Amino acid sequence: MIAYDxxxxxxxxxxxxxxxxxxxxxxxxxxxxxxxxxxxxLKSQGNILVRIGFFLLGCFLYLSIxxxxxxxxxxxxxxxFEICCYIxxxxxxVGIELLATQDYHNHGLDDAFILGAFLNVxxxxxxxxxxxxxxxxxxxxxxxxxxxxRFLHVLSMLVFCLAVTAFLFFGMxxxxxxxxxxxPFVAMIFAGVFYFVTKKIIDHLAESYYYNGLLLANSxxxxxFYLSCNYLVVRELxxxxxxxxxxxxxxxxFAFFFYAFTLVVPVxxxxxxxxxxxxxxxxxxxxAIAFSxxxxxxxxxVLPVEVALTxxxxxxxxxxxxxxxxxxxxxxxxxxxxxxINHSDxxxxxxxxVVASAFGMKPEVKPQASPMEFGDGGFSGGGSGGSF
Amino acid sequence: MKKFDEQATQSLFEKNLITENxxxxxxxxxxxxxxxxxxxLKLFLYLSVILFTSGIGILIYENIDSIGHIAILSLLLVVxxxxxxYCFKYSKGFQKEETTFEHPVLExxxxxxxxxxxxFIGYLQFxxxxxxxxxxxATLVPTIVSFFCAYYFDNRSVxxxxxxxxxxxxxxxxxxxxxxxxxxxxxxxxxxxxxxxLSVLLVLWVIYSRRISLKTHFGLIFLTFALHIAxxxxxxxxxxxxxxxxxLFSIILAGSTYYFYKASYDYKAMSLYVFIIVYAYIGANxxxxxxxxxxxxxxxxxxxxxxxxxxxxxxxxxxxxxIKNFHxxxxx
Numbered sequence: 001m002i003a004y005d006x007x008x009x010x011x012x013x014x015x016x017x018x019x020x021x022x023x024x025x026x027x028x029x030x031x032x033x034x035x036x037x038x039x040x041x042l043k044s045q046g047n048i049l050v051r052i053g054f055f056l057l058g059c060f061l062y063l064s065i066x067x068x069x070x071x072x073x074x075x076x077x078x079x080x081f082e083i084c085c086y087i088x089x090x091x092x093x094v095g096i097e098l099l100a101t102q103d104y105h106n107h108g109l110d111d112a113f114i115l116g117a118f119l120n121v122x123x124x125x126x127x128x129x130x131x132x133x134x135x136x137x138x139x140x141x142x143x144x145x146x147x148x149x150r151f152l153h154v155l156s157m158l159v160f161c162l163a164v165t166a167f168l169f170f171g172m173x174x175x176x177x178x179x180x181x182x183x184p185f186v187a188m189i190f191a192g193v194f195y196f197v198t199k200k201i202i203d204h205l206a207e208s209y210y211y212n213g214l215l216l217a218n219s220x221x222x223x224x225f226y227l228s229c230n231y232l233v234v235r236e237l238x239x240x241x242x243x244x245x246x247x248x249x250x251x252x253x254f255a256f257f258f259y260a261f262t263l264v265v266p267v268x269x270x271x272x273x274x275x276x277x278x279x280x281x282x283x284x285x286x287x288a289i290a291f292s293x294x295x296x297x298x299x300x301x302v303l304p305v306e307v308a309l310t311x312x313x314x315x316x317x318x319x320x321x322x323x324x325x326x327x328x329x330x331x332x333x334x335x336x337x338x339x340x341i342n343h344s345d346x347x348x349x350x351x352x353x354v355v356a357s358a359f360g361m362k363p364e365v366k367p368q369a370s371p372m373e374f375g376d377g378g379f380s381g382g383g384s385g386g387s388f
Numbered sequence: 389m390k391k392f393d394e395q396a397t398q399s400l401f402e403k404n405l406i407t408e409n410x411x412x413x414x415x416x417x418x419x420x421x422x423x424x425x426x427x428x429l430k431l432f433l434y435l436s437v438i439l440f441t442s443g444i445g446i447l448i449y450e451n452i453d454s455i456g457h458i459a460i461l462s463l464l465l466v467v468x469x470x471x472x473x474y475c476f477k478y479s480k481g482f483q484k485e486e487t488t489f490e491h492p493v494l495e496x497x498x499x500x501x502x503x504x505x506x507x508f509i510g511y512l513q514f515x516x517x518x519x520x521x522x523x524x525x526a527t528l529v530p531t532i533v534s535f536f537c538a539y540y541f542d543n544r545s546v547x548x549x550x551x552x553x554x555x556x557x558x559x560x561x562x563x564x565x566x567x568x569x570x571x572x573x574x575x576x577x578x579x580x581x582x583x584x585x586l587s588v589l590l591v592l593w594v595i596y597s598r599r600i601s602l603k604t605h606f607g608l609i610f611l612t613f614a615l616h617i618a619x620x621x622x623x624x625x626x627x628x629x630x631x632x633x634x635x636l637f638s639i640i641l642a643g644s645t646y647y648f649y650k651a652s653y654d655y656k657a658m659s660l661y662v663f664i665i666v667y668a669y670i671g672a673n674x675x676x677x678x679x680x681x682x683x684x685x686x687x688x689x690x691x692x693x694x695x696x697x698x699x700x701x702x703x704x705x706x707x708x709x710x711i712k713n714f715h716x717x718x719x720x
Binding site: 010013014016017018021024026027031033034035038047049050053054057058060061064065067068071109208211277279282286305306307308309310311312313314315316317319320321323324327331332333334335336337338339340341353354355 | 392393395396397399400403405406410413414417418420421422423424425426427428429430432433435436437438439440441442443444446447450492493499545546548549658659662663665666690693694696697699700701703704707708711719
């Protein structure tokens with residue numbers, strides 16, 4: 001099923017391992033270079049910027065090929081319009097197959113062809129069925145599962161998860177108002193069941209080829225589980241789908257359950273992540289906590305925003321400070337010492353960029369401007385200062 | 389994950405690519421089962437600084453008339469003083485090389501103190517106008533303070549604030565989100581020239597600090613700003629109606645591409661290299677358009693569309709070659 005040479009995939013894993021070991025200071029640079037030379041691997045692109053660049057170029061190439069075909073097919077008018085997306089999808093499949101024979105994997109070019117193929121499959125089915133969502137979601141999920149299994153493409157797994165979820169949602173809509181009402185619970189059960197299914201598969205995995213994709217599906221289930229019964233999501237979706245209007249003094253049915261769910265689940269995630277040392281779950285729990293706070297603030301203005309920001313900053317500072325103090329001297333297990341093997345400091349490198357965009361100074365506002373605009377330019381109060 | 393990592397190490401060992409000692413050392417380290425929260429906690433500190441300073445900023449802005457000015461100013465001053473007191477107390481003093489604080493919190497205190505100082509000076513100018521009508525001066529003072537903090541405490545985040553301040557002084561907005569949209573390079577020629585001059589100055593400063601080996605690790609940040617400012621200004625002006633202008637800026641873009649191409653090899657910086665290629669590619673395409681814009685293609689436009697895929701394939705092959713070459717060079 002896998003289109004690539006398995007030997008080369010294995011070599012790629014070994015080279016990655018050698019790279020992390022080199023960065024952790026376990027092996028020398030010469031050794032790493034020797035390993036890279038010794039083991040032939042797939043043409044992958046580790047640098048995200050380069051990969052995005054090649055992705056864009058791949059998109060241009062795809063588009064230009066489609067343009068040529070359109071030029072040829074335009075003379076046949078109506079028929080061409082109905083089948084053009086099928087042809088474009090086939091181009092995507094042929095293109096990725098050709099790239100696979102050239103050993104391109106996670107390179108950017110292959111991403112362009114795979115994602116383009118999904119888009120065209122969806123569009124083609126939409127034209128044929130005149131926009132019948134369930135069928136579109138079904139076909140896209142089949143196509144993405146195929147791409148994942150054959151080309152080990154992790155992004156395809158994300159598309160697959162989204163498509164399956166869409167299939168579930170639109171499938172429930174078919175049942176009318178009943179389906180829409182029980183949708184949160186169905187989605188929650190669905191996510192819960194698949195979380196344990198994927199976990200089981202991962203635990204029994206003998207080879208590492210599908211590991212990353214399954215891990216993504218597993219994390220996706222966690223996110224879906226949280227969002228399915230989040231109060232904000234449920235309330236807004238029920239207003240959108242069922243037209244339920246919440247009058248002052250009343251609330252949506254089972255409001256208590258949804259509130260409790262919104263508050264308890266992130267905490268459970270956090271505790272479980274720290275216990276099982278699961279970094280992905282930890283990050284999901286951070287995001288879930290942030291979203292829970294947003295949910296509460298969305299409906300109940302507890303504090304004015306500036307006080308909330310200032311206090312939030314202070315509380316966060318205190319949490320971080322005391323955690324650091326507690327963990328600083330520990331040598332094993334949970335610690336503040338940077339891990340020699342698993343670095344996750346990529347985010348920290350983006351720090352300077354965020355500071356520049358959030359607090360960068362802007363050119364002075366000219367005094368002629370009206371007084372209102374004057375103070376408006378961030379706290380640039382007549383020219384200087386960090387804006388917010 | 390752990391299982392597969394261990395398998396990989398095992399098979400590296402079996403292939404005799406790592407020695408037995410190394411293998412044992414790695415295994416021992418893995419058995420400590422370290423779960424480091426280093427990045428996460430630092431991110432928290434960082435977020436807390438951003439939240440706190442934003443909160444203070446809005447608080448002052450909203451209550452600008454109700455609380456007494458002196459009260460706000462003195463409160464700010466106290467917070468700033470506390471921040472900098474700890475920073476100076478624990479800093480190792482000025483050093484030419486890269487330094488770090490013993491305690492990671494201090495790095496973020498520097499950032500907080502610096503942002504609050506900028507707010508303080510801005511507020512002061514808004515309320516009491518100590519710089520009078522010299523609004524430029526009100527930008528320059530926080531810039532100088534930021535440069536001082538950046539160099540004294542060795543802080544990259546503060547350095548970026550300082551550079552945006554410097555650019556603001558000459559009338560440019562170089563925060564990442566503004567660089568593309570809000571600078572009106574089309575409307576004002578002078579702005580473009582000052583952008584180019586600013587980049588040249590930044591590059592000269594980098595060369596000079598390299599010679600006297602002063603904080604050489606800051607070089608990459610200066611170069612990144614210089615590259616983006618110069619390239620975007622040039623590309624914007626290559627669309628100008630004036631023939632002399634667009635030819636002049638094409639030459640500037642070519643020159644800057646050449647210089648930064650060399651520099652990215654020097655610094656082994658992929659992040660510079662990629663953007664040079666992108667800007668050069670965009671520039672080259674605009675140049676082609678400008679050269680051919682007066683020729684009438686209406687009869688053969690179909691042929692052009694047929695040629696497009698070939699054009700992109702050639703570009704892709706070219707890019708792959710360039711990237712490969714770069715990888716080979718920097719791993720030497």
